Amino acid sequence: MTRVPQVVMAIVGAIAVAVPSSTHADIVATSKVSSSEEPRSAIDRDTSASTREAPTLARCRAQRRTGTISIDGALDEEAWRGAPRQSAFTQRFPKEGAPPGVETEFAVLYDDDALYVGVWLKDSEPKLIKGLLTRRDEESPSDSVMVAIDSYHDRRTAFAFGLNPAGVQRDMIIYDDTALDSSWDAVWSGSSSIGEGGWVAEYRIPLSQLRFSGEASQQWGLQVHRVVARTGEEVTWSPWPRSRPEIVSRFGLVDGIERVGSSRNVEVLPYATAGLASRPVDAGDPLHDGVSPEGNVGLDVKYGLSSSFSLAATINPDFGQVEADPSQVNLSANELFFPEKRPFFLDGVDLFKMGLGQGDDNSETLFYSRRIGAAPHGSADGDYVESPSSTTIYGAAKVSGKTSGGWSVGVLDAVTAREDAAFIDGAGVRGSQMVEPLTNFAVAKVKRDFRGGLTTLSASATSVHRRLEDRSLAKELHDQAYTGGLELQHRFWRERAALSAKLLGSYVHGSREAIAETQQSTRHLYQRPDARHLAFDETRTSLAGAALVTDLSYRAGRWRAASGIDLRTPGLEVNDLGFQNGSDQYLQWVFGAYRKDDPGPMFLNYQVGTNVYWVSDLEPRLATIGAGMFGNGLLKNHWSLGGGFELNQRRWDTRALRGGPALRDDPVRSGWAFVQSDSRESVSVGAETSVRSVPATASYAGNLGVSLSVQAAPNVRLAVQPSVAISEDDAQYIDQVSGDNDAQTHYLVGRIRQTSASLTLRMSWTFSPRLSLQAYAQPFVATGGYEDYKEVVNAGARAVADRYSVLAPGQYGVDDGTISVDRDGDGVPEYSFSQPDFGFRELRSTLVLRWEYRPGSSVFAIWSHGQSSDDLDGDFRLGRGLSRLGNSEAEDIVMVKANYWMGV
Numbered sequence: 001m002t003r004v005p006q007v008v009m010a011i012v013g014a015i016a017v018a019v020p021s022s023t024h025a026d027i028v029a030t031s032k033v034s035s036s037e038e039p040r041s042a043i044d045r046d047t048s049a050s051t052r053e054a055p056t057l058a059r060c061r062a063q064r065r066t067g068t069i070s071i072d073g074a075l076d077e078e079a080w081r082g083a084p085r086q087s088a089f090t091q092r093f094p095k096e097g098a099p100p101g102v103e104t105e106f107a108v109l110y111d112d113d114a115l116y117v118g119v120w121l122k123d124s125e126p127k128l129i130k131g132l133l134t135r136r137d138e139e140s141p142s143d144s145v146m147v148a149i150d151s152y153h154d155r156r157t158a159f160a161f162g163l164n165p166a167g168v169q170r171d172m173i174i175y176d177d178t179a180l181d182s183s184w185d186a187v188w189s190g191s192s193s194i195g196e197g198g199w200v201a202e203y204r205i206p207l208s209q210l211r212f213s214g215e216a217s218q219q220w221g222l223q224v225h226r227v228v229a230r231t232g233e234e235v236t237w238s239p240w241p242r243s244r245p246e247i248v249s250r251f252g253l254v255d256g257i258e259r260v261g262s263s264r265n266v267e268v269l270p271y272a273t274a275g276l277a278s279r280p281v282d283a284g285d286p287l288h289d290g291v292s293p294e295g296n297v298g299l300d301v302k303y304g305l306s307s308s309f310s311l312a313a314t315i316n317p318d319f320g321q322v323e324a325d326p327s328q329v330n331l332s333a334n335e336l337f338f339p340e341k342r343p344f345f346l347d348g349v350d351l352f353k354m355g356l357g358q359g360d361d362n363s364e365t366l367f368y369s370r371r372i373g374a375a376p377h378g379s380a381d382g383d384y385v386e387s388p389s390s391t392t393i394y395g396a397a398k399v400s401g402k403t404s405g406g407w408s409v410g411v412l413d414a415v416t417a418r419e420d421a422a423f424i425d426g427a428g429v430r431g432s433q434m435v436e437p438l439t440n441f442a443v444a445k446v447k448r449d450f451r452g453g454l455t456t457l458s459a460s461a462t463s464v465h466r467r468l469e470d471r472s473l474a475k476e477l478h479d480q481a482y483t484g485g486l487e488l489q490h491r492f493w494r495e496r497a498a499l500s501a502k503l504l505g506s507y508v509h510g511s512r513e514a515i516a517e518t519q520q521s522t523r524h525l526y527q528r529p530d531a532r533h534l535a536f537d538e539t540r541t542s543l544a545g546a547a548l549v550t551d552l553s554y555r556a557g558r559w560r561a562a563s564g565i566d567l568r569t570p571g572l573e574v575n576d577l578g579f580q581n582g583s584d585q586y587l588q589w590v591f592g593a594y595r596k597d598d599p600g601p602m603f604l605n606y607q608v609g610t611n612v613y614w615v616s617d618l619e620p621r622l623a624t625i626g627a628g629m630f631g632n633g634l635l636k637n638h639w640s641l642g643g644g645f646e647l648n649q650r651r652w653d654t655r656a657l658r659g660g661p662a663l664r665d666d667p668v669r670s671g672w673a674f675v676q677s678d679s680r681e682s683v684s685v686g687a688e689t690s691v692r693s694v695p696a697t698a699s700y701a702g703n704l705g706v707s708l709s710v711q712a713a714p715n716v717r718l719a720v721q722p723s724v725a726i727s728e729d730d731a732q733y734i735d736q737v738s739g740d741n742d743a744q745t746h747y748l749v750g751r752i753r754q755t756s757a758s759l760t761l762r763m764s765w766t767f768s769p770r771l772s773l774q775a776y777a778q779p780f781v782a783t784g785g786y787e788d789y790k791e792v793v794n795a796g797a798r799a800v801a802d803r804y805s806v807l808a809p810g811q812y813g814v815d816d817g818t819i820s821v822d823r824d825g826d827g828v829p830e831y832s833f834s835q836p837d838f839g840f841r842e843l844r845s846t847l848v849l850r851w852e853y854r855p856g857s858s859v860f861a862i863w864s865h866g867q868s869s870d871d872l873d874g875d876f877r878l879g880r881g882l883s884r885l886g887n888s889e890a891e892d893i894v895m896v897k898a899n900y901w902m903g904v
Contacts, residue, residue, distance in 0.1 A: 058238040058252030060086045060222070062108040065116060069109070071204045073167065073191035075118045083107035083118070086237065089226070093234040094599045096242055100235040102198075104226050106147075110257050115205045117147050121226060123198035130229040130680075131165025131194065133715035135764060135772035135850065137182065140717075141680040142166070143229045145201050148174065148251065150221025151212040152308070152402050155249040156453040157350075158221065159210055163190045163201040166714070167769045175350035176489075177248050177453060183346035187267070187856035187901060208265040208903065211308045213404035217258055221251035229680055232638060242605070243558075243597045249453060266904040267302040269856070275895030287386040287422055294895060300344055309401030309409075314344040317373075317393055338370060345369040348400045351410030352445050354460035354485045356504060356580060358549060358566055358587075366462055366483045366504065367443045368579035372396070372414045378435035378473050382423030391436050392417040406449035414441045418467070434470040437477070441577055454495070458487040464576040468510075475513035481576035482507045497554045500564075504547040506573050515540045522655055523583055524570055530661040530795075531654070533619045534570055534584070545572030545583060560593040560609070570618065582655070586620065589613035599636070606633025617654055621662060624650045638680065643673035658733060660747045661795040664803060666696035682711040694730070697800055701727035715767065721760040728753050730800075734786070735833045746831055747792040749804070755876035756782035770852040777845035781881040784838045785874025789819070817872060837874035841885035843867045856901030864893040 067079045085105040091098040102123055109116040121143070123129055132140040148160040156177050162170035169190050172182040186209040192201045212218060224237040238252030274295045281288045298316035305311055340346055349369070357364035373393045380387060396414035403409075419436035440463075447458040464481040468474040485504040491497070508518065516538045519526035524543075526536040551564030570584035593609025608631040615623045626649065632642025650665035657663055674688035686707040693700045703725035710718045732752040736745055763775040789812065790804035797803045812821045820829035849861040869888035 057250075058086075058088065060084075060108065060252065060254050061256040062110050062115075062254050063256065064258070065109040065111045069116055069204070071189040071191050071202055073193035073200060073202050075120070075200050075202055079109060079116075080107065080118050083109055085120070086224075089224075089235040089237050090239050091233065092225075092236050092240055092242055093232065094604050096597065097239065101231065101233055102226070102228055102235070104145075104224070104235060104237075106224050106237070108222070108254055110260065112207075112260055114207055115149070115203075115210070115257075117201075117203040117205070117224075119145050119147070119201040119203075119224065119226075121145060121198050121200065123228075126194055126196060126198055128230050129165050129194055129199055131192075131199075131714070132168075132711065132717075133166040133766045133769065134168050134717065135766055135774065136169050136769065136852070137171070137185070138168070138764065139170075140164070140168070141229050141711075142168070143199070144170075144227045146170075146223075146225040147203060147205075148223045148225070148248075149205070149210060150248050150251050151210040151218075153213075153218075153220050153404075154402065154406060154449055154453055155221060155251070156449060156456075157402065158223070158248045158251065159184075159186065159205075161186070161188060161190065161203060161205060163192050163203070165192050165194050165199045167192050168766075169769065173348075173350060174248055176456075178245055179350065181346075181350050183340075183343075183349070185343070185347075187903065189855060206903075207260060208267070208304060211310070211401055213308060214306060215404065217255070218260065219253060219255040220257065221248060222254040223251045232680070243595075265304045267856075268902045268904070269300040269302075269899055270298070271300075271897060271899035272297045273895050273897040275862075275893060277891070277893045279891045280889035282384070285384050286424065287384050294893065305399070305401070308403060309399065311397065311399050312344065312347065313395065313397040314393075315395045317342050317344040317396065340369045342369075342373075344396060345372070348398070348410065351400045351408055351447075352412060352443055352460075354445060354458070354487065354504075355502070356547065356549070356574065356578065358551065358564060364578075364580050366460055366485055366574055366578040368577065371575075371577050372441050373416060376419050376421075376436035377477055378421075378433070378470070380421035380423040380433035380435060382425045382431075384424045385421055386423070387421035387435055388419050391419055391439075408447040408449075409445075411444045412442065415439070416441070418469075434473060437469065437473055438467040440465045443577065454491045456487075456489045458485075458489075460485045460487070462574075462577045474511045476517060478508045478510040478514055478518070478576055480507075480509040481573075483574045483578060493554075496556065497552070499550070499552050501550040502548070504549070504572070504574075505545070506571070507542065507544045508573050508576065509542045512539060512541055515543055518543055518573060520659055522658055523573065523575070523580060525584075525655060525659050526570065527659045528654065528661065531617075531619060533617075543571045543573055545569045547572050558595055560595060561591065563590045564588070584617045584654075585615060585623075586618060587613065587615045602636060603633045604636055604638075607631065621654065622651050623654065624648055624665070632674075638678035639676065641673075641675045643671070645669070645671040656731070656733060657747045657749075657792065657795065658736065660736060660745070660792065663731070663792070663795045664797060666694050666800070669693050669695070676707075679709070684709045692727075697730035699728055699730045701725070701729075715765065717762075717764045719760075719762040722758070723760075724755075724757045726753075726755050730788070731790070731804075732786070734789070734836045737831045737833050739831045747795075748833060749790050749792060750786040750836065751788040751790075752784050752786050752836075753874075754782070754784040756780070757878060772850050774848045774850070775846070777843070779843045779882065779885065780841065781876075781878060781885070782838075782840045783874050783876040783881070784836070785876075786836050835872055837872045838870065839873040839875075839881065839884075840870045841868060841881050841888070843885055854901070856903075858899055860895075860897040862893075862895045862897065864891075864895075866891045 063083055065079050067077060069077050069079050085107050087105045089100050089104045091100050104121055106117060106119040130142050132142045134140045142164040144162055144164045146160055146162040148158045150158040158174040160172050160174060171184060171186050172180055173184045174180055188206060188209055189204040192199060226235050238250060240250040276291060277294050278291050281290050300314045303311045352367050354366040356366060373391050375390055376388060394415045394417055398412035400410040416439045418434065418438040420432045421435045422432050424430050443462045445458060445460040447456055449456050461484045466477055466479050468477060468479050483506045485502055487502045490499045519536055526534045528534055547568040549566050551562055553562035566587040568583045568585050572583040574580045589611060591611040593607055595607040597605045610629045612627045614625045626646055628644055628646035630644030634640045648668040650668055652662045653665045654662045670692040672690040676686035677684045689704045691702045705723035708720045712718055730751050731749040734748040734750050736747050738745055758778060758780040761777045764772065766772040789807040792803060793805045794802050807821060811823045812819050814835060817835045818832055819835050820832040822829050843866065845865045847863040850858060852858045867885055867888045867890045869884050
């Protein structure tokens with residue numbers, strides 16, 4: 001396992017108590033066993049098994065609204081004065097279960113259209129109440145209050161709504177009890193104000209933004225959570241211990257909501273964009289203009305099929321990101337993962353997820369929505385080419401929701417267009433080439449809760465169908481691709497133990513050439529000459545595979561333990577609509593940790609632990625055995641720190657030669673550390689570093705990242721993050737080439753010195769909770785210089801010197817980016833390959849003015865700027881690199897985007 005940085009356990013950033021984490025097992029191994037059984041509540045009697053350890057839940061009653069309410073943060077209407085208030089909050093942090101240092105009260109009202117919540121947050125020092133003005137959904141070290149509603153009443157799913165004293169809104173969905181989706185945006189109203197005795201928060205949450213049963217009498221889960229910024233104190237209405245992993249299952253109950261009926265509302269969100277783009281164009285290029293108009297229109301529609309199910313559809317969905325994907329240089333065999341940023345695909349994404357891998361922040365999954373509308377797979381040849389940068393999405397629709405009986409359903413279908421590239425060949429003849437076929441993407445998931453959410457069973461399936469009319473694309477792409485999965489999550493033994501098990505499968509179909517390419521991809525490598533369990537078959541037209549992923553965890557007091565496996569057959573292939581890095585593996589791991597959440601003389605909380613793991617393919621050939629230790633914690637001054645080390649006894653790398661024989665590997669030593677100052681201060685700093693060494697080959701890698709955040713004013717925040725990484729690898733893969741005079745394949749590697757540096761700048765200037773200006777910029781410089789070109793002659797040799805034959809300086813020559821090898825000195829090159837040195841520079845920046853002129857409706861003014869350059873100079877000189885970047889041609893886009901939300 002690689003090290004995993006500190007995790008912040010929260011409903012939102014306001015729930016910002018650092019809960020250190022360690023390995024991929026920790027998410028299922030962090031609960032605390034109570035010394036005695038607590039009294040059972042009504043919900044436990046209704047839904048739990050006899051072995052359940054019942055929490056103590058608070059309970060309140062909502063009252064139907066009488067009279068008018070204005071959402072102004074005053075709470076001075078007659079309706080609020082007559083509403084029954086709830087109090088009896090308990091401390092969650094720093095001392096779990098202690099009486100709070102501040103008093104908090106709330107009341108719940110409702111009518112046929114909305115739920116109203118008023119919160120009185122008393123404070124004896126109102127001048128010290130901290131309310132920073134930020135854009136919506138931005139985390140800040142402010143006082144805050146969060147109201148979370150489990151309207152499904154399944155103890156697994158909740159809709160959370162937050163406010164701070166400046167009136168800044170935050171919202172998110174919590175699913176599977178503890179998983180968070182902060183990308184969800186609801187249309188609701190909230191206001192707050194500071195007074196002599198503290199501050200108040202007022203909510204109006206339309207029932208159309210919630211999902212609930214159609215029963216005449218409703219009983220929902222409810223949690224109210226408050227953070228006092230200056231002290232870091234957290235209090236909750238329903239007791240929620242930090243020592244347990246539950247969130248939604250610890251909610252209290254609100255009842256008394258009568259006869260609100262089913263919501264069948266329609267939400268319509270059309271958008272339009274218009275602007276100009278200035279791009280560098282080659283002289284004489286007739287297919288591109290230096291300055292061109294840009295524009296687009298689209299539509300999102302959501303229809304409430306019932307109070308618990310909705311239909312959402314989109315035509316030509318739009319990207320709405322402020323920040324570009326980060327710049328990276330990828331020399332590995334794996335594809336880079338980038339997160340989704342389109343609102344349609346973010347909304348309700350929890351109902352479609354089926355993870356493939358294990359570990360914190362693991363990106364492998366059966367459904368990776370960025371496959372839909374991605375850049376075309378094909379390309380056109382010509383002196384001048386005009387090709388689309390993304391695939392048009394004709395439309396997409398999804399149905400999602402949850403029944404009162406515990407069934408969750410999500411179905412999504414999307415159709416993307418055929419795309420063609422225009423070209424002009426050397427003779428001046430114009431033509432077009434199909435670069436992406438008409439494609440249908442579909443995904444469906446069904447989940448059933450049992451035992452009050454202690455046990456869940458899920459089934460997921462995806463399909464991709466392509467109309468491959470073009471022969472060249474038919475040689476590259478599958479015409480059909482399917483995946484399926486079953487997942488069991490089970491808590492037992494009074495919730496001290498948890499079992500997770502997933503059985504997954506895949507099937508792809510295509511032409512012989514397409515399936516041959518899949519077999520030979522770095523995910524499969526059926527052509528490996530020394531793999532006794534693999535056989536490349538160029539006549540195949542389909543490929544199937546399976547995976548089994550399980551983990552079992554146990555907790556006893558402050559101790560945690562877990563173990564799991566990740567088994568994948570060689571034919572597993574989910575990348576047509578999912579994201580997968582590898583197949584043909586057996587991974588097993590064991591994890592243990594000691595975690596203390598009670599404040600002590602030095603730490604508010606801390607965790608130490610260890611893990612052991614081993615990996616092989618299914619031959620079986622042992623790839624690696626590793627073990628590590630880690631520790632992290634939160635100091636009493638609210639600084640956090642952590643570190644760890646790992647010893648990896650690597651044996652074989654089956655993918656190093658990209659289809660060649662497995663390459664003998666060497667032991668690795670690595671370590672990491674981080675420190676972060678108190679984020680509540682106006683100036684906070686942090687740093688993280690990691691080092692890695694391979695003594696046998698004198699290879700190493702190190703990186704250092706520093707962060708500086710400055711709250712220049714209550715509404716202005718600046719962040720600077722410089723980073724630098726330096727590495728030397730003695731056997732970086734270069735190429736595999738066939739000799740000109742023999743049929744031998746030559747596998748070439750070299751010693752690379754790679755250096756990269758970046759500086760990420762962010763600025764947020766918020767004029768009001770609905771009007772903000774954001775700026776983002778990232779210059780990036782990376783170089784890679786090679787020396788000691790080597791040919792692999794004995795991939796399995798234990799001694800490093802016996803594995804390779806080093807090319808002496810007189811045995812090769814460089815001419816215009818091509819390296820020709822003449823080992824016998826007869827003047828006739830035996831083979832040649834492209835010079836692998838590189839220098840890459842890029843600048844990406846955006847400036848966005850956002851105005852939410854009415855709830856759910858916004859106007860954006862956007863300026864995007866980009867520059868890039870590359871060459872074969874592998875010598876890193878920062879000043880020269882930035883100079884070359886500054887002299888490169890720029891691309892500028894100025895756009896205005898407007899949308900208008902309508903609810904019927």
